[in-house]
Amino acid sequence: MKNFKGVLFIVSLVFLLAACSGDGKEASSEETFTLKYNSALPPSTQEWHAKAKATEEFAELVEQRSNGRVKIDIFYSNQLAGQVESLDALAKGTIDFQNLTPSAWGDKIPEGGFAALPYWNLNEEHSLYIMRETEIGELYEEAMENYGVKVLSYWPTSATGLMSNKPIRSVSDLKGLTMNLTSDLVADFYKKAGVGVATIPYAEQYEALLRGTLDGIQFPFYSLEDYKLAEVVDYITKPATISPALGLVAMSQKTMDRLPEDLQKIIIDTAIEMENEGVAGSKRLTEEAYVYAQENGIEIINMTKEAYEEMRELHKTTTWVKFTEKNDRTKKMVELLDGETEKWKKENPEMVEEFEKSFGG
The missing domain is CATH 3.40.190.10 (Periplasmic binding protein-like II)
Structure with missing residues (x-):
């Protein structure tokens, strides 16, 4: 009887351990991650700046929404990797996030130079439409993904x-x-x-x-x-x-892949939220610059x-x-631009009218 009870205890313990581990998701549901965010820029000076939304507020919200399971340590002025080296560091997972301009990696990802083309955009909404809702943005993201890097968000930097x-x-x-x-x-x-x-x-x-x-x-x-x-x-x-110039927050695909799906969703959703909230800050920064110029x-x-x-x-x-x-992608991006811009203009006549107030007589 004692031997039978012993065997029953062992069998029960095995089933208990199996139930707890399952497919690994439940057992790892409380795993925490400390991620490294390398920014080419200094700290933000105003919390309403689009840069602050994409950097400091993004990190704070991800930690809150993940209940502390994701902590993001921010390193400013390329402390962890230089502007050129940061792309490979990101692809290898040496760093987890990088904030810089898309054209900074132009030697290896020339598609990023699109956002620096003179007179390609009309305002913040038009810029995000092109990068988020057209094949132009898809072509850029494809080039980034081929390098092992994920586009997380764009942030408008003002005019x-x-x-x-x-x-x-x-x-x-x-x-x-x-x-x-x-x-x-x-x-x-x-x-x-x-x-x-x-x-x-x-x-x-x-x-x-x-x-x-x-x-x-x-x-x-x-x-x-x-x-x-x-x-x-x-x-x-x-x-x-360029109205506005765009900043970029990119994430290591290796880092993204090792996170549970719920944490991936929190990071992606928060990044998009900060991207949209950055529009007002970018517009305000531009208008304040015009006022400062006049004064x-x-x-x-x-x-x-x-x-x-x-x-x-x-x-x-x-x-x-x-x-x-x-390359073929950069060619296609330019070929698509005027057509997509005309489509956006027809859907946003009030914004076109606002843009044309910049013209003199």
Whole structure:
């Protein structure tokens, strides 16, 4: 009888352990994960900034919504990996998240240069429509996935445009100016427009503008205040060249794959929520930049619609063409853009009307 009870106890214990472990999901349901978030940028200065939504608030909400099962440690200014190295670090799972601009990995994922094409977008909503609801975004995500990286979210960084010490109202006004060359994609545009170029690091643009080494730059308008560029430029030109520029939060596919499905969903849903909430912050940052410009004696030039179309067309036949030559995906992305934009315009006439207020008479 004692032997029978012993066998029964062992059998019962085996069934109990099996029930507890099941397919592994229940046993691991309380497993915790500490993930590393590498950002190319410094900490946010305002909680309403789109960058803050995509970084600090995103990390806080994921920890809350996962009941502490996911903790995200943020490392600023590329502390864990440099801008170039971060792509491979992400693909290998050495880091779990990376925040930077899509064009930063252009050498290995040229499709990311799409978001830097001059005059490709009209506002935040249009930008997210193109990247989230069209084949253009799918082509970019496909390129990222092939590298082992998942697009998690985009965050609009506000308007980037022409700032100069001489007025730029049209293509003809560019002739004879010296501009900063930050991408080989625009080299042909500058050549055809009669622009001289210099290659100046961003951190040295203030000094170059002060000394006259540069006559103008393409840079975020908020830098008038943040980088004190209002002291060395006299004009900004609207519409912005890129309205808005986009930041990117990417995630290691290896990291995503090792997380339980419920945690994957929390991360993805929270990232999308922060992406949408970033729209208001981006618009506010742009408007505050215009107010700051006016308060500090910067003349805001509004190109005519005809001058804008001329500027855009010259970029399409130079900068955009150079982008299409990268590979089949980049070619297809550009081929789709105007058609998708026209579709968006028809569905959002009030936003088109708002955009066209940037045109001068």
